[in-house]
Amino acid sequence: MNFITTSRKPGINARLFAKDIASILSSGYLTRGKAPLSDLIATARYNGATKLFIVTEYAGNPKQILEISVLEKSWEFSNTYFVTLHKLRKTFTTDKFNVRDMVVKTEQRAIKHLLKGAGIKPGQSDFTIKDVKNDAISVFKGTKEIGPRFDIFYKEW
DSSP states (O other): OOOEEEEESOOHHHHHOOOOHHTTTTTTEOOOTTTHHHHHHHHHHHOSEEEEEEEETTTTEEEEEEEEEEEEEEEEEEEEEEEEEEEGGGGGOOOOOOOOOEEEEEOHHHHHHHHHHHHHHHSSSSEEEEOOOOEEEEEEEEEEEEOOEEEEEEOOO
């Protein structure tokens, strides 16, 4: 299992996006509070997580997802994913989903890279992540869009 959290004092959209991403990546969500990064890494290590994702924000909206590899005695930044939020999941549905696997129907390298880093293996599933309007991607259950809808690209460290 991996963990997702936010930067300190996040806006509501960043917090909701982090929770949406946690369900897509089958990850646990950690409420950050005033916890320093060392505490977050210790919690992840204690629970056997190999990755910690931190959603940062700008002006209340999610801006980046920082991927941290949690090693046995150390940690390192792995990747930075830049995101632009179009719509949160709550605008599509109030149902809660925990996605274990999904069909990937997009050519965007960043989302494929993020899913691979989180250990999500593309496979047969009711859930599909695919391209929608304006180069954004979104998650679907069957033919119904359940969101979130966002753009993503990444930079390796």
